[in-house]
Ligand code: NDP
């Protein structure tokens with residue numbers, strides 16, 4: 345089979361590999377559509393998770409089951425499925441402790457294009473099919489379904505990590521596709537006022553549609569100064585971080601209230617340290633909580649988030665700025681994600 349791989353840091357291309365073997369609890373899936381992620385860019389061009397050789401990239405897709413293990417109960421060949429980017433081992437102790445995404449070690453649930461070949465391939469392997477796959481609702485287009493692999497569950501996770509509550513004032517830093525889903529998630533959890541940090545008009549327009557009220561640009565000066573000016577000096581309740589770098593936490597800490605929470609889903613692709621300002625962090629005693637998390641994967645979450653889309657409560661289509669037809673355009677879509685032209689939000693390739 346053909347797959348699009350990271351050959352080494354900074355180099356990619358098509359390679360030939362054997363179709364993966366299907367274990368008794370696994371599935372082999374043929375993609376219907378795949379999406380490119382900013383994480384693919386961090387992995388391939390920044391070397392953020394270290395060197396990888398001939399590893400097929402990609403972790404966002406939906407597909408049709410080509411082969412199924414004999415112990416899998418709820419899926420059969422020909423079924424169309426939602427596939428989460430994170431596919432934990434559900435019988436692990438980490439899962440029993442409530443952190444399935446870290447089964448097999450920290451970030452261990454992130455298998456595609458990290459520890460094993462990803463989804464930019466004619467066929468790919470899914471572990472623990474009953475625990476990780478979900479049936480694709482009939483009224484969801486495969487292109488839209490790709491947003492359920494990672495963008496919706498990750499963006500929403502920032503709102504979960506920061507525990508957004510009714511009436512909260514929420515700052516969302518970064519409104520790429522992940523941050524846009526953080527805006528949507530915060531709005532759905534009842535935020536009263538959402539301030540979004542972005543720069544490009546295309547993302548600002550979509551963020552407004554998902555519920556953001558006010559906008560500031562990180563290019564117009566320090567974020568915290570701009571936020572506090574907007575709120576008349578009143579700190580925000582929650583900060584959701586879906587963009588920036590290791591220094592972004594300085595801004596988040598400066599504008600969140602004591603007892604407030606900062607939920608990070610941004611993948612810090614470079615730099616050695618994250619910086620936290622000592623004084624604004626209450627000289628260590630400010631009860632300003634910072635928590636960062638890999639999105640939870642798994643079937644239940646896929647089914648629940650899929651139901652939001654299938655029942656019309658969440659429209660993911662505005663996230664998709666570019667649709668390509670066929671594998672021949674995959675490389676173009678990937679390079680587009682790296683170059684991030686002004687009109688880009690999310691590219692999807694329909695197979
Ligand atoms: P994008 O690059 O599309 O979006 C990043 C956003 O942050 C943009 O709005 C960008 O503005 C803004 N931004 C850039 N620089 C700064 C800065 N210095 N300060 C504040 N804002 C800034 O990324 P995605 O939305 O695709 O993904 C967001 C992050 O989430 C990525 O790091 C990705 O790897 C990560 N991720 C994490 C997952 C998890 O499980 N935790 C899963 C999937 C992704 P503009 O574009 O206008 O310049």
Ligand code: ZN
Nearest residue numbers: 381383404494
């Ligand atoms: Zn992704």
